[in-house]
Amino acid sequence: MIPIIPAGSGKPAEPASTGNPQLWLKPGQIALPGSPPLSLYVHIPWCVRKCPYCDFNSHAAPGGQDSHDIPEDRYLDALRADLEQSLPLVWGRPVHTVFLGGGTPSLLSAAGMDRLLSDIRALLPLDADAEITMEANPGTFEAERFASYRASGINRLSIGIQSFNDAHLQALGRIHGEKEARAAIDIALRHFDNVNLDLMYALPGQTIDECVRDLESALSYGTAHLSLYHLTLEPNTLFAKFPPALPDEDLAYEMQDIIEARTAQAGYRHYETSAYARPHREARHNLNYWRFGDYLGIGAGAHGKLSFPNRILRQMRHKHPATYMDQAMAGNAVQEAREVGADELPFEFMLNALRLTDGVPASSFHDYTGLPLHAIGKMLAAAEQKGLLEADPTTIKPTELGRRFLNDLQEMFLKD
Numbered sequence: 001m002i003p004i005i006p007a008g009s010g011k012p013a014e015p016a017s018t019g020n021p022q023l024w025l026k027p028g029q030i031a032l033p034g035s036p037p038l039s040l041y042v043h044i045p046w047c048v049r050k051c052p053y054c055d056f057n058s059h060a061a062p063g064g065q066d067s068h069d070i071p072e073d074r075y076l077d078a079l080r081a082d083l084e085q086s087l088p089l090v091w092g093r094p095v096h097t098v099f100l101g102g103g104t105p106s107l108l109s110a111a112g113m114d115r116l117l118s119d120i121r122a123l124l125p126l127d128a129d130a131e132i133t134m135e136a137n138p139g140t141f142e143a144e145r146f147a148s149y150r151a152s153g154i155n156r157l158s159i160g161i162q163s164f165n166d167a168h169l170q171a172l173g174r175i176h177g178e179k180e181a182r183a184a185i186d187i188a189l190r191h192f193d194n195v196n197l198d199l200m201y202a203l204p205g206q207t208i209d210e211c212v213r214d215l216e217s218a219l220s221y222g223t224a225h226l227s228l229y230h231l232t233l234e235p236n237t238l239f240a241k242f243p244p245a246l247p248d249e250d251l252a253y254e255m256q257d258i259i260e261a262r263t264a265q266a267g268y269r270h271y272e273t274s275a276y277a278r279p280h281r282e283a284r285h286n287l288n289y290w291r292f293g294d295y296l297g298i299g300a301g302a303h304g305k306l307s308f309p310n311r312i313l314r315q316m317r318h319k320h321p322a323t324y325m326d327q328a329m330a331g332n333a334v335q336e337a338r339e340v341g342a343d344e345l346p347f348e349f350m351l352n353a354l355r356l357t358d359g360v361p362a363s364s365f366h367d368y369t370g371l372p373l374h375a376i377g378k379m380l381a382a383a384e385q386k387g388l389l390e391a392d393p394t395t396i397k398p399t400e401l402g403r404r405f406l407n408d409l410q411e412m413f414l415k416d
Contacts, residue, residue: 028310030370043299052238057301110148138184204244359397
């Protein structure tokens with residue numbers, strides 16, 4: 001899962017190499033009291049087929065559905081080179097979580113996955129209990145390969161089910177049907193005790209009863225975590241160009257209300273806008289995003305956020321897989337690198353933190369942005385007055401109304 005990163009003016013960066021860390025240690029606009037927790041995101045850019053709703057940096061595998069033919073060895077070489085080039089920026093910092101996203105990471109062979117995780121362990125100080133998540137699609141499940149993934153160190157699996165309804169899966173352009181979805185979950189639960197199921201609702205032509213059937217199917221497996229996403233039409237996707245007929249807003253809200261009530265009844269806690277977890281089974285990697293922690297992103301098109309004593313750096317790798325591999329092997333994996341301006345930080349922080357049901361400690365605003373809380377004092381007061389934020393001086397927490405109108409609440413922290 002690639003985190004939400006708003007576009008912003010920022011300060012022009014030094015040339016886009018990962019760079020000498022001394023460039024980022026010079027006096028700057030902020031003063032951070034310490035380093036936020038650090039995660040690693042690894043992007044695998046290939047899918048069997050590009051879905052019409054997907055705006056992630058994903059590309060159809062060259063060999064199509066039958067061969068899953070991707071340049072695995074060369075891409076793994078590039079990932080290692082990218083990581084080696086990045087080490088000066090994160091030297092000595094422990095890595096708490098790793099997320100292998102895409103695309104479809106489960107297109108990697110068992111040997112390829114083992115090599116990737118071995119390279120990560122060799123180059124980074126990975127916590128002994130690090131959460132290591134891999135995204136997987138049901139159309140790529142093989143029992144023996146997933147057993148090997150577990151043996152290599154993957155300890156959390158996130159499966160892109162999206163629906164158990166064959167007609168809806170076909171409309172979404174998925175390569176699997178209900179039978180494959182259920183078989184994939186069975187294989188996953190044989191080898192992993194920390195499994196997330198991704199589902200979508202408000203699908204083209206979906207009724208309330210169909211939404212409930214999907215939800216009940218997911219709940220029947222008792223997995224540790226559920227991610228339930230409202231389908232949206234993102235720019236630069238096939239659905240944006242040829243929009244399907246979606247349920248109206250009232251019907252979508254009714255689906256959301258049913259999801260919240262039924263998941264709570266089943267023992268899941270709605271802890272983030274689209275995330276539901278059993279007690280103590282929240283996605284640690286994603287929580288680091290929402291709390292404005294740091295993450296090094298490697299792989300084609302991967303984004304990263306890294307903090308230094310006086311500034312915060314954002315990076316983006318070259319997007320096209322072939323370009324990325326060439327540039328990474330040449331020592332220049334990073335396409336763009338820029339400092340986040342102090343005027344952007346309040347919105348970037350709040351864009352993430354307000355997605356959390358419990359919000360964040362008010363003190364974390366200074367800890368993670370280097371800015372005093374009074375920098376957003378007027379905005380906080382205005383949001384409280386409108387009933388969108390709790391009136392609690394120790395916590396920045398959205399009210400139920402604030403969660404329902406999250407976009408409006410987030411925009412209050414966007415400076416003109």
